[in-house]
Amino acid sequence: MSAEAERKTENLPEWKEEEVGELTDFIDKYESVGVVSIAGIPSRQLQTMRRNLHGNAELRVSRNTLLHRALEAVDAGFEELTDYIEGQVGLIGTNDNPFGLFKELEASKSPAPISAGEVAPNDIVIPEGDTGVDPGPFVGELQQVGAAARIQDGSIHVTDDSVVAEEGEEVSADLANVLGELGMEPKEVGLDLRAVFADGVMFEPDELELDVEEYRTDVETAVARARNLSVNAVFPTDRTATTLLSKATGEAKSLGLQAAVESPDLADDLVSKADAQVRALAAQIDDEDALPEELRDVEAPVAGGATEEDADDESSDEEDTEAEPEDADEDEDDDDDSAGEGLGEMFG
Secondary structure, three states, X not given: OOHHHHHHHOOOOHHHHHHHHHHHHHHHHOOEEEEEEOOOOOHHHHHHHHHHHOOOEEEEOOOHHHHHHHHHHHOOOHHHHHHHOOOOEEEEEEOOOHHHXXXXXXXXXXXXXOOOOOEOOOOEEEXXXXXXXXXXXXXXXXXXXOOOEEEEOOEEEEOOOEEEEOOOOEOOXXXXXXXXXXXXOOEEEOOEEEEEEEOOEEEOHHHHOOOHHHHHHXXXXXXXXXXXXXXXXXXXOOOOHHHHHHHHHHHHHHHHHHOOOOOOOOHHHHHHHHHHHHHHHHHHOOOOOOOOHHHHOOOOOOOOOOOHXXXXXXXXXXXXXOOOOHHHHHHHHHHHHHHHHHHHHHHO
């Protein structure tokens, strides 16, 4: 405890000194300490919240002056929390990170009716639709608070979404009665985190409110893009090595087929390709004897695990091309042989 803090507590009654001591022990006990508002929370509901927090966080309520003294006595930056001690507040401590604490407190909140004199936490909107209330004076009450209402089909209807109170505006008694009649609960009751201090850093609610799904999507997108970059740049990692090997194998096989490289691994595919080319060429010739007799009653082979549909597609593609002159085929075969020999030497 600092000398200044000791001077502030030396004239305190004994019970207050003990309370400040317990509060400082509470602050030292946790990695994250925050200030929460408990205004408007009934005592019974507050006790329920304490029990629900058990095991994850602890709530400590005391006089504001004593909270001030305890925070200033601890030092280490916790005195910054004194700026948020106003009204009905308490200290909350946890060993969870501030983001987890904020998420837990928000999830524990429950809807509740709003009373006259309270401030609207957000825009209060009476939605369009049937109120379920029988015709009577209530239609005038709705209109008086700013809702577009009329009697229709034997009940009172709100004809348009109607903003009856803006955020920060005080709720009138008439509006509170109307909202109660409609069963609307426009506010949330729970521990409202004002600020939390952790690892030397002060966090406010707007810095802790994360869209977890959006954050997860951003991370997944970044991972996918990093993986694509690694593959496209041929930068092997333990996550992309298998993909790169598979890609290289496919490219080598494609090159071997295009160059007609004789290899045991390509034999079936080369035969299939040659068969498809023969059949495609025969189909272009107006002669039933164009296809060699030994192939006429034989189903086209499907190599390399390809489906018959793939073979048909390849045949269709070949049919779209016109047959070259016979001498051009011979020249092309010679070129293929030369390329095959060269690639054969390269591949060993």
